[in-house]
Amino acid sequence: MSNFTKTPGWLDWYAGPSKPRFQLPAGAVDAHCHVFGPGDEFPFAPERKYTPCDASKAQLFALRDHLGFARNVIVQATCHGADNRAMVDACQASGGKARGVATVKRSISDEQLQELHDAGVRGVRFNFVKRLVDFTPKDELMEIAGRIAKLGWHVVIYFEAVDLPELWDFFTSLPTTVVVDHMGRPDVSKGVDSEEFALFLKFMREHKNVWSKVSCPERLTISGPKALDGEQNAYQDVVPFARRVVEEFPDRVLWGTDWPHPNLKDHMPDDGLLVDFIPHIAPTAELQRKLLVDNPMRLYWPEEAVQR
Numbered sequence: 001m002s003n004f005t006k007t008p009g010w011l012d013w014y015a016g017p018s019k020p021r022f023q024l025p026a027g028a029v030d031a032h033c034h035v036f037g038p039g040d041e042f043p044f045a046p047e048r049k050y051t052p053c054d055a056s057k058a059q060l061f062a063l064r065d066h067l068g069f070a071r072n073v074i075v076q077a078t079c080h081g082a083d084n085r086a087m088v089d090a091c092q093a094s095g096g097k098a099r100g101v102a103t104v105k106r107s108i109s110d111e112q113l114q115e116l117h118d119a120g121v122r123g124v125r126f127n128f129v130k131r132l133v134d135f136t137p138k139d140e141l142m143e144i145a146g147r148i149a150k151l152g153w154h155v156v157i158y159f160e161a162v163d164l165p166e167l168w169d170f171f172t173s174l175p176t177t178v179v180v181d182h183m184g185r186p187d188v189s190k191g192v193d194s195e196e197f198a199l200f201l202k203f204m205r206e207h208k209n210v211w212s213k214v215s216c217p218e219r220l221t222i223s224g225p226k227a228l229d230g231e232q233n234a235y236q237d238v239v240p241f242a243r244r245v246v247e248e249f250p251d252r253v254l255w256g257t258d259w260p261h262p263n264l265k266d267h268m269p270d271d272g273l274l275v276d277f278i279p280h281i282a283p284t285a286e287l288q289r290k291l292l293v294d295n296p297m298r299l300y301w302p303e304e305a306v307q308r
């Protein structure tokens with residue numbers, strides 16, 4: 001037990017997830033997941049907006065093996081601020097099976113960036129979700145992007161769909177591959193043919209360096225049903241969004257569990273059933289292989305990626 005007190009109402013990750021019915025392709029990558037602490041070993045950042053339960057590297061690796069993934073991409077969680085030690089420790093302990101995405105400040109030195117690279121970091125995350133982080137000036141972010149571009153890294157962006165118009169010019173001037181978290185958080189109640197989602201598709205269509213994670217149906221759903229109690233048709237209201245992105249941009253999509261699912265308020269999904277969501281959004285073996293193996297390997301393990 002950590003000395004930190006969890007945010008009231010915090011939902012812990014689901015213990016004892018089911019075995020997915022969907023068999024992941026060999027070499028599948030969970031390309032969006034986090035570690036939290038443990039708080040006593042890797043304290044949460046003073047500037048954090050929430051205090052989570054612990055979610056250790058050992059627990060993450062056990063989930064990876066249980067679900068049938070070969071590798072993880074561990075994304076720095078905002079509760080750790082720009083202190084990347086927990087994420088780096090997990091990457092280093094993974095025996096080459098994890099790569100990382102860090103959060104850095106302008107003050108980071110070139111030596112420190114190189115250390116992150118040596119630990120397996122291949123990207124930085126810029127977060128624009130106001131409930132998660134304080135504002136960072138765009139000139140600072142652009143300076144960081146210019147520096148990490150030289151290492152061959154990419155930028156991961158997290159924002160809400162309503163904020164895309166305002167952020168458009170900044171995003172489209174980033175010099176690297178740009179990976180959008182959770183499809184830019186569409187409001188699924190507006191429908192897949194909404195102006196809002198059309199703008200997101202245009203963003204990807206017009207900018208070939210933009211990729212998307214088609215993750216987090218458990219976050220985006222309004223009407224469910226929830227991935228609990230053996231449900232094989234979970235989050236039907238999110239399926240058309242993710243499927244549209246996978247089918248139009250099959251070579252620029254990634255998928256991740258988002259374990260341990262920070263800040264869910266309504267329910268905590270059974271991660272086995274979350275994996276069973278994948279064939280609903282990527283219905284063919286080829287789309288599944290691109291989404292789960294080829295694309296994440298190209299971005300995070302290019303030295304090992306198979307050219308097809």
Ligand SMILES: O=C(O)c1cc(C(=O)O)oc(=O)c1
Pocket residue numbers: 076077078079132181219258262263
């Ligand atoms: O929507 C969220 O609350 C959320 C938070 C974080 C984080 O705190 O890093 O990461 C995510 O991917 C999603």
